[in-house]
Amino acid sequence: MKIAHLYPELLNLYGDRGNILAMTKRLEWRGIDAEVVRVLDGDNVLFSDFDIVFLGGGSDREQEIVAQNLSRLRDSLSEYVEQNGVVLAICGGYQLLGEYYQMGDEQIEGLGILKVTTERGERRMIGNAAIKADFLDRPIVGFENHGGATRLNGHTPLGKVIFGHGNNGTDGAEGVRYKNVFGTYLHGPLLPKNPHFCDYILECANAELTPLDDAVELRANDYVQARYKPQK
Amino acid sequence: MRVILAIWAAKILVIIGKLVGKKGSSTPGSVALKICPDMLRILAKKVPEIAVICGTNGKTTTNNLLCAIMQASGRRVICNHIGANMLAGVACAFAVNADIFGRIHADFAAIEVDEFSAVKVFEHFKPNFMIITNLFRDQLDRYGEIDIAISRLQQAIDMAPNCKLVLNADDPLVAAFACDNSLEVHYFGVGERVFEDDAEDTGERVTDGLFCRKCGEKLKYEYIHYNQLGRFFCTKCGFCRPHADTEAQNVELRAEGGLAFDVWGARIDVNYRGFYNIYNILAAMSVASLSGATDVVQPPSEHTQDADSSKINLAPVTRALADYQPQIGRMQMYKIGGKEFIFNLSKNPAGFNQAIKTIGNDPESAVIIAINDNEQDGIDISWIWDVDFELLNAARVFACGTRRDDLRVRLKYAETAAVTMCATVRDALEAARRGGEARVYVLVNYTALFPTEKLLNEMARRRRNP
Numbered sequence: 030m031k032i033a034h035l036y037p038e039l040l041n042l043y044g045d046r047g048n049i050l051a052m053t054k055r056l057e058w059r060g061i062d063a064e065v066v067r068v069l070d071g072d073n074v075l076f077s078d079f080d081i082v083f084l085g086g087g088s089d090r091e092q093e094i095v096a097q098n099l100s101r102l103r104d105s106l107s108e109y110v111e112q113n114g115v116v117l118a119i120c121g122g123y124q125l126l127g128e129y130y131q132m133g134d135e136q137i138e139g140l141g142i143l144k145v146t147t148e149r150g151e152r153r154m155i156g157n158a159a160i161k162a163d164f165l166d167r168p169i170v171g172f173e174n175h176g177g178a179t180r181l182n183g184h185t186p187l188g189k190v191i192f193g194h195g196n197n198g199t200d201g202a203e204g205v206r207y208k209n210v211f212g213t214y215l216h217g218p219l220l221p222k223n224p225h226f227c228d229y230i231l232e233c234a235n236a237e238l239t240p241l242d243d244a245v246e247l248r249a250n251d252y253v254q255a256r257y258k259p260q261k
Numbered sequence: 262m263r264v265i266l267a268i269w270a271a272k273i274l275v276i277i278g279k280l281v282g283k284k285g286s287s288t289p290g291s292v293a294l295k296i297c298p299d300m301l302r303i304l305a306k307k308v309p310e311i312a313v314i315c316g317t318n319g320k321t322t323t324n325n326l327l328c329a330i331m332q333a334s335g336r337r338v339i340c341n342h343i344g345a346n347m348l349a350g351v352a353c354a355f356a357v358n359a360d361i362f363g364r365i366h367a368d369f370a371a372i373e374v375d376e377f378s379a380v381k382v383f384e385h386f387k388p389n390f391m392i393i394t395n396l397f398r399d400q401l402d403r404y405g406e407i408d409i410a411i412s413r414l415q416q417a418i419d420m421a422p423n424c425k426l427v428l429n430a431d432d433p434l435v436a437a438f439a440c441d442n443s444l445e446v447h448y449f450g451v452g453e454r455v456f457e458d459d460a461e462d463t464g465e466r467v468t469d470g471l472f473c474r475k476c477g478e479k480l481k482y483e484y485i486h487y488n489q490l491g492r493f494f495c496t497k498c499g500f501c502r503p504h505a506d507t508e509a510q511n512v513e514l515r516a517e518g519g520l521a522f523d524v525w526g527a528r529i530d531v532n533y534r535g536f537y538n539i540y541n542i543l544a545a546m547s548v549a550s551l552s553g554a555t556d557v558v559q560p561p562s563e564h565t566q567d568a569d570s571s572k573i574n575l576a577p578v579t580r581a582l583a584d585y586q587p588q589i590g591r592m593q594m595y596k597i598g599g600k601e602f603i604f605n606l607s608k609n610p611a612g613f614n615q616a617i618k619t620i621g622n623d624p625e626s627a628v629i630i631a632i633n634d635n636e637q638d639g640i641d642i643s644w645i646w647d648v649d650f651e652l653l654n655a656a657r658v659f660a661c662g663t664r665r666d667d668l669r670v671r672l673k674y675a676e677t678a679a680v681t682m683c684a685t686v687r688d689a690l691e692a693a694r695r696g697g698e699a700r701v702y703v704l705v706n707y708t709a710l711f712p713t714e715k716l717l718n719e720m721a722r723r724r725r726n727p
Contacts, residue, residue: 038471038479043401044646050674070479088406094477155402156640172641174402217643221670245673249666 033079045085047218076109080234084122115234116210123212150178157257158193160203170253171215265363267297271356290349304355305386311370316394324373326545329581334554339370347378379417387421396434397611400639430505431490437474449543450505454484507547607704610647627698628655629689631662631705650675659689
């Protein structure tokens with residue numbers, strides 16, 4: 030399995046390294062080779078060489094640098110997506126896949142691979158969160174911290190908010206799913222506490238997975254659900 | 262009159278706080294400022310020199326070292342020792358040092374200030390010196406990205422036009438503060454390669470500040486000490502690690518604890534652990550010398566007013582360093598039942614990684630880690646994935662704290678062997694005490710600090726008087 034980690038020096042907020050670790054360890058523990066290629070600014074890549082593409086979150090300033098860099102790779106990434114290539118994009122990376130991020134008077138152009146749009150909201154949406162995706166039985170848990178409010182403009186959400194803010198704090202949708210593209214505001218990091226979602230993504234990339242003992246991971250997942258669920 | 266009332270209120274509240282066993286000084290400070298919003302401004306005016314210490318890590322130690330050196334040189338010093346570093350805590354430190362008539366008898370104030378409170382504090386007084394120790398990511402959910410801390414500090418600096426900046430030369434994020442103003446700047450740093458890491462290979466390590474603050478280009482390094490600290494240079498705009506007038510060389514880090522280095526032509530030798538303590542010592546020395554605490558005192562005779570006057574009197578520094586007791590949870594050592602317990606506050610990735618580096622390869626040890634996610638810790642604990650637990654090599658590891666389940670997952674993916682979950686720090690301490698390891702490292706984040714200190718004190722007392 031070949032994983033492209035896009036701009037790890039710029040997009041590395043909120044323990045994103047954990048997502049890479051979760052994917053690689055869960056492959057290695059099953060005897061599947063995993064290679065992570067760190068794509069740095071200025072590098073040229075052909076996305077069709079990869080099984081999974083990962084985009085993490087960054088600060089506003091860093092996101093602007095990435096937006097400029099990525100625009101050169103837009104066509105290659107778009108073709109990869111249309112041919113069912115697997116992409117996991119978190120927070121800033123998720124926003125970048127969309128058309129734009131409007132911050133007051135300033136607009137960061139996105140890649141336009143998805144029709145989603147983001148505008149800076151009235152206040153940051155911060156806290157523990159859980160969502161239900163219809164392709165998974167168990168909820169996905171994480172921590173969200175974003176100033177942007179995202180609209181899907183017709184796309185399917187990744188899941189429905191159980192608790193937390195989601196894309197924009199109003200419509201109960203969180204993240205996006207388009208073909209094999211998964212975008213979400215949930216970090217924490219996302220995959221280590223959600224081994225079922227990690228394996229789902231690996232399977233989308235055609236990995237053949239044998240079962241693992243996930244007791245430790247699932248306990249952390251249960252804990253977030255139990256502790257932060259609002260008391261009625 | 263209101264000032265005196267405010268001082269009395271603060272003093273009484275501190276005493277009540279002590280009686281009920283509360284260590285905080287923010288309530289007395291905020292009450293005092295409510296009674297007299299001008300109290301801090303009025304009191305601070307009466308202190309001839311004030312040094313402020315900012316930065317992510319090392320504030321408390323640097324502040325206490327500076328206080329100790331100044332006191333050893335005979336100065337009377339105001340200091341917010343235990344690290345109440347927001348506006349209210351700073352106000353409280355001045356109030357408790359005033360007498361009941363509102364007079365203050367101090368020559369110097371050493372005040373650590375939270376990066377995000379500096380602007381508020383500087384509305385009350387402008388410091389004569391401002392140390393910036395380093396900048397690392399810390400509690401992203403409370404403070405946001407590191408860029409926000411930088412802009413807040415810049416705002417504060419702009420408010421203090423006569424302040425001398427004392428900056429870490431090795432930290433490109435900190436050294437860049439010298440660029441946009443006309444202030445007098447002094448630098449401290451470690452001017453040689455100490456660790457055998459490959460400077461260019463930052464690998465999977467997560468570090469902010471890899472890109473030039475002036476032009477955005479990726480920085481190059483001759484060598485790196487840790488994170489973004491090292492001899493850096495920018496190939497695009499020429500920004501580079503500045504010359505440090507307080508510079509450590511010939512650094513020796515002893516495996517059994519303790520470190521030594523040369524500075525100003527003398528050798529400093531202390532029994533503290535941790536490479537980062539070199540920065541804390543250098544920063545304190547730099548301000549002490551700028552304020553004249555290390556000047557050679559000349560007898561009032563015309564004969565001796567010659568070449569010798571430029572010499573440095575290191576006596577206050579060596580005396581202060583020899584007597585210095587670390588503040589709670591700063592690699593603090595306990596002896597309990599023939600075992601060493603080393604207690605350290607580790608609350609962000611940079612601090613945690615330094616602790617792990619300091620522990621080094623110690624397969625004879627047990628390590629207790631407590632991660633809480635209360636408001637003061639930061640409720641987002643994703644930062645534990647930026648900690649290099651992969652480098653931890655101990656006989657046993659105990660995971661505790663409210664987020665021990667997350668910590669357990671982190672350790673699983675670091676493939677850490679022999680991890681035990683404990684519901685409480687007390688359980689972990691007891692298990693470690695009974696175990697076979699010679700040393701126990703106790704690494705906790707903020708809200709576990711004071712409860713763990715209490716437990717360690719109790720254990721030490723009980724083992725002394727069985």
